[in-house]
Amino acid sequence: MRGESPGTPHQWLDDDAGPVVRPYTLTGGRVRSSHRFDLVAYVLAEPDADPTGHPDLQPEHRRLVALAARPVPVAELASDLDLALGVVRVLLGDLLSRGLITVHQPPAATNLPDNDILKAVVDGLRAL
Template sequence: MRAEPPGPRHEWLDAAAGPVVRPYTLTGGRVRAAKGFDLVAFVLAAPGADPAGQRGLQPEHRRLVECARRPAAVADLAADLDLAVGVVRVLLGDLLARGLVAVHQPPAAGAPDNDILKAVVSGLRAL
């Protein structure tokens, strides 16, 4: 007969994943950041940013600041933290409001002209 491991047992503990926390718990029920972040926007921690001295930050906030010590895209940060992009965007909004990170959006000038797109479609149809 095998003995139960010591300590309390919880239904929300998963042997493979560890404690399972719902995304809305991390964001306090918020689903949108105060400011929109593009997936390829680069995030950089502010010089001298110390999330340990800030009250009300979660461990995920602190991990985001640590990962952003070097420039990283929003999508990469989500992958590094194994969190949904929407959750990372909300958490980055919190950090941006506190001045702990800076976000550099990509330039929007790369969109092609409608006339060029129409010419490409016409050329493809001609094939």
Template sequence: MRAESPGPQHEWLDADAGPVVRPYTLTGGRVRPPVGLDVVAFVLADRAVNPADQPRLHPEQRRLVELARRPMPVAELAAELDLALCVVRVLVGDLLARGLVSVHAPAGATFLPDDNILKAVVSGLRAL
């Protein structure tokens, strides 16, 4: 005779949620990428790389490579994968270390207008 276990099992599971994987399992417990990645930096995959030929990649990393066939910002990759930004930054950093993608930082502001010019513009707009 088999005894009934007390209470329902796994009350925290939700059948509609599907499989739940904690972000740290994707990143191996890391929360910071191996290199500094700006959220607006563009990621571009090497066209010669076929993600299917990379057996050691996680499915999310394969999808990142596929999405990065055209230049895409890190923030947009996170939105497309529906993953936290910090997780995507770590995954992109790993792909960068393997040479599967390249990261292109946005051009910095080399010329900032003088405060007097900005004040003159504001004054002109107020006069309209």
């Protein structure tokens, strides 16, 4: 970062690099969320969600609530905010704990076919 003179209005910006705020500063140093979020889980803001009622939330939290006005996957939120997935998961955990969002996890794949059946299908396809 270039040398800063007193009174520089944008101390967190660098002309060449852009914003230089480390991801862990957004999460308060946390690297894991208190909740588990699948990449393809859909996030939806609660209809009465008002992040302005929570002064301790950061702008990224508020942006997540705004983006989740419609159902949106966790991976897309990370892409839209241009943040690491781990950071977005921590921020989403904060919002979920405050009741500002709901998360719809994909159904678990519990009814997978037996390996013997899959091998028989592959063998049958090879025989064609």
